[in-house]
Amino acid sequence: MREVAVVAFAQTRHSAVDEGLSEPELILPVIEEVRRASGLRTFGFTCSGSCDYLAGAPFSFVSALDAVGAWPPISESHVEMDAAWALYEAWVRLQHGDVDSALVYGFGKPSQGDLHQIMTLQLDPYYLAPLGLDHVSYAALQASARGTDRAELDEIVRRSRAAGRANPYALDLPDPEGDAFEVEPLRPYDVAAPADGAAAVVLAAGDLARSVCERPAWITGIAHCMDSHYLGMRDLARSASAAEAARAAGAGKAQVDVAELHVRFSHEEPILREALGLDGAFSAATEVNPSGGPLAADPVMATGLIRIGEAARRVIDGTADRALGHAASGPCLQHNLVAVLEG
Amino acid sequence: MSGNRCAVIGVGQTEYRTKRRDVSIAGLVREAAARALADAELTWRDIDAVVLGKAPDLFEGVMMPEAYLADALGAAGKPIMRVHTAGSVGGSTALVGASLIQGGVHDRVLVVAFEKQSESNATWALSTHPPFNASLVVGAGGYFAPHIREYMRRSGAPGHIGTLVAVKDRRNALKNPYAHLRIPGIDRAMVESTPMLWEPIRYLETCPSSDGACALVLASEKAVTGTPAWVLGTAMRSEPIFRAGRDTVDPRAGRDCAADVYRQAGITDPRREIDVAEVYVPFSWYEPMWLENLGFAAEGEGWKLTESGATALDGDIPWNASGGVLSSNPIGASGLIRFAEAALQVRGMAGEHQVDGARRALGHAYGGGAQFFAMWMVGRDRP
Numbered sequence: 001m002r003e004v005a006v007v008a009f010a011q012t013r014h015s016a017v018d019e020g021l022s023e024p025e026l027i028l029p030v031i032e033e034v035r036r037a038s039g040l041r042t043f044g045f046t047c048s049g050s051c052d053y054l055a056g057a058p059f060s061f062v063s064a065l066d067a068v069g070a071w072p073p074i075s076e077s078h079v080e081m082d083a084a085w086a087l088y089e090a091w092v093r094l095q096h097g098d099v100d101s102a103l104v105y106g107f108g109k110p111s112q113g114d115l116h117q118i119m120t121l122q123l124d125p126y127y128l129a130p131l132g133l134d135h136v137s138y139a140a141l142q143a144s145a146r147g148t149d150r151a152e153l154d155e156i157v158r159r160s161r162a163a164g165r166a167n168p169y170a171l172d173l174p175d176p177e178g179d180a181f182e183v184e185p186l187r188p189y190d191v192a193a194p195a196d197g198a199a200a201v202v203l204a205a206g207d208l209a210r211s212v213c214e215r216p217a218w219i220t221g222i223a224h225c226m227d228s229h230y231l232g233m234r235d236l237a238r239s240a241s242a243a244e245a246a247r248a249a250g251a252g253k254a255q256v257d258v259a260e261l262h263v264r265f266s267h268e269e270p271i272l273r274e275a276l277g278l279d280g281a282f283s284a285a286t287e288v289n290p291s292g293g294p295l296a297a298d299p300v301m302a303t304g305l306i307r308i309g310e311a312a313r314r315v316i317d318g319t320a321d322r323a324l325g326h327a328a329s330g331p332c333l334q335h336n337l338v339a340v341l342e343g
Numbered sequence: 344m345s346g347n348r349c350a351v352i353g354v355g356q357t358e359y360r361t362k363r364r365d366v367s368i369a370g371l372v373r374e375a376a377a378r379a380l381a382d383a384e385l386t387w388r389d390i391d392a393v394v395l396g397k398a399p400d401l402f403e404g405v406m407m408p409e410a411y412l413a414d415a416l417g418a419a420g421k422p423i424m425r426v427h428t429a430g431s432v433g434g435s436t437a438l439v440g441a442s443l444i445q446g447g448v449h450d451r452v453l454v455v456a457f458e459k460q461s462e463s464n465a466t467w468a469l470s471t472h473p474p475f476n477a478s479l480v481v482g483a484g485g486y487f488a489p490h491i492r493e494y495m496r497r498s499g500a501p502g503h504i505g506t507l508v509a510v511k512d513r514r515n516a517l518k519n520p521y522a523h524l525r526i527p528g529i530d531r532a533m534v535e536s537t538p539m540l541w542e543p544i545r546y547l548e549t550c551p552s553s554d555g556a557c558a559l560v561l562a563s564e565k566a567v568t569g570t571p572a573w574v575l576g577t578a579m580r581s582e583p584i585f586r587a588g589r590d591t592v593d594p595r596a597g598r599d600c601a602a603d604v605y606r607q608a609g610i611t612d613p614r615r616e617i618d619v620a621e622v623y624v625p626f627s628w629y630e631p632m633w634l635e636n637l638g639f640a641a642e643g644e645g646w647k648l649t650e651s652g653a654t655a656l657d658g659d660i661p662w663n664a665s666g667g668v669l670s671s672n673p674i675g676a677s678g679l680i681r682f683a684e685a686a687l688q689v690r691g692m693a694g695e696h697q698v699d700g701a702r703r704a705l706g707h708a709y710g711g712g713a714q715f716f717a718m719w720m721v722g723r724d725r726p
Contacts, residue, residue, distance in 0.1 A: 001448075051406065051407065053400060053401070058399030058401050062429065063584070063585070065584070071589075073580040073582040073594075073599050074581055075578065075580060075603075076579060076580070076581035077438075081409075081424065085424055092448055095445075095446030096346030118406060122406045123411065125411070126367055226420070229410055229411050229414055233419075240420070331410065334410055335409075
């Protein structure tokens with residue numbers, strides 16, 4: 001495949017409350033930041049990811065184009081998915097060989113709605129959505145199927161929130177405490193912290209990447225995979241699609257220094273560690289979610305792209321040689337994407 | 344065309360109807376996909392990846408439906424993506440699928456787009472009032488009617504041109520077994536007798552609300568089976584809806600997108616070198632407007648081409664031989680149907696509405712405030 005790298009990454013300081021910014025206002029600063037960092041003003045391809053249901057209106061990506069300044073008209077597309085998949089589409093587009101750069105961005109304002117209601121609409125509309133189980137209930141089923149070690153989950157949340165407090169872009173959340181359940185066996189703090197936010201990435205190919213970035217984060221593997229939608233058709237204790245995406249991306253071929261995982265519920269971390277081979281021979285020293293991950297800030301629809309961005313940032317700044325970015329979508333880790341980034 | 348060669352080797356469509364009460368959304372998309380696989384003489388197992396497109400999730404009320412539809416589309420255990428680029432989405436979905444092959448990532452990709460309008464309310468979903476924005480509460484017809492009036496003012500087109508397109512496309516639809524609106528005996532008097540919805544658009548000059556799905560199987564050169572339609576050029580273009588001074592009647596994004604596709608396909612005179620075009624015409628007047636925007640006629644001259652009969656099935660440049668969006672409109676699929684019908688024409692498989700000897704065909708879709716464009720050119724001969 002053609003050499004393509006992440007050469008710039010920016011994110012907002014995510015906010016747990018609505019700060020009164022429209023989506024274009026959220027996006028504009030991060031797009032300007034990656035333009036400055038890469039020195040590129042225009043791009044061969046642009047792709048974004050967002051979800052109309054967060055805005056409660058169709059075409060939430062339409063006004064986002066105002067932030068890009070798409071004039072003269074640009075070659076552009078959009079996925080109604082986490083922007084990690086927009087990055088995937090842009091990476092594929094760069095494989096054609098006729099364009100050398102791409103702008104990718106994602107954004108979400110979950111403060112405008114009720115995620116419990118919204119995520120329920122992702123389920124089979126005839127047989128599952130009418131049951132009224134929200135995404136937390138589904139996650140609790142998975143946590144039960146996995147078998148929960150409360151001390152292990154508490155430690156994951158404690159570590160993630162501490163990392164988040166040290167991360168200027170994540171939320172300031174206290175150490176976990178309290179013994180109430182959100183949905184048993186999950187406690188409120190086991191659930192990702194919704195936040196308003198946006199992120200942008202610039203991809204560049206070959207020599208352009210080398211010329212705009214001292215140490216590009218080369219995408220040496222990227223793949224994604226979907227599982228069956230129906231929980232009864234899956235072994236919920238495992239994530240087959242995450243394992244397949246990791247295999248296809250070549251994640252297990254060498255040591256992973258840093259892994260940024262799209263962990264929306266604390267019990268997903270051990271499931272993903274196992275699926276992605278992070279508990280394997282190479283990976284005794286893998287740092288997991290040093291940014292704090294989604295448990296410390298979950299700007300829905302940008303969260304997956306931020307995992308890739310955070311992993312790339314560690315390669316670009318030289319503190320990691322090989323990093324993994326992971327994104328997930330759908331109930332109970334139904335859809336997984338893995339990107340491997342190398343210096 | 345950029346990247347590796349890509350061909351359409353299978354096309355599947357459902358019958359387009361007001362209400363498909365006999366199938367769920369999953370049943371609808373599976374019907375189109377199964378027909379595309381049968382056309383390509385392949386099975387679900389032969390597919391490497393799936394790309395799904397549809398218009399806003401608010402229509403049917405299923406958020407990010409690729410999760411729910413993965414099983415029906417044989418995507419469990421495979422990569423599946425969901426494209427959403429407003430009304431152009433059907434075309435964009437085909438282009439994202441083609442990109443996976445052009446980029447050398449996969450050899451066989453299933454592309455599916457759908458809308459089940461009987462389980463949705465498009466005008467309601469398009470008229471919501473998001474924070475920080477004024478709501479027009481007009482739906483698509485109310486939005487585009489002023490653009491059409493401006494076209495009429497600029498070009499001096501006589502008022503009956505839209506009627507001619509409405510009659511022509513519905514007559515073509517009578518030759519297409521999948522078409523939704525089938526109105527035997529349709530003529531100008533019938534169209535002119537229908538109520539005025541949004542001046543100058545009358546009831547029979549607008550597209551219907553349809554249930555339906557369309558699917559394509561795309562293949563790399565080494566994976567071609569059956570009769571291929573080769574992809575000769577692909578392009579997407581977008582421009583910002585609120586940019587002051589953009590020309591909404593003759594959008595630059597449309598002109599740039601067409602120029603890009605023509606360059607890749609080696610087309611310098613679209614009217615002479617393209618044999619048939621499937622163009623997104625949801626309101627009759629968009630035929631003359633797009634004739635100009637796509638370079639088939641000079642500025643202000645598009646309506647004359649329509650009036651002369653050049654775009655009829657027996658004209659020198661048939662537009663929408665299938666009956667077009669005016670005859671079938673499962674919104675999210677409408678763009679993909681244009682791309683699919685273009686492929687059927689150059690494969691010689693368009694049945695009664697086949698344009699004799701079609702070698703090169705244009706597929707076109709647009710969306711948003713006439714700001715998102717997706718196009719491809721397909722041909723009988725390998726590029």
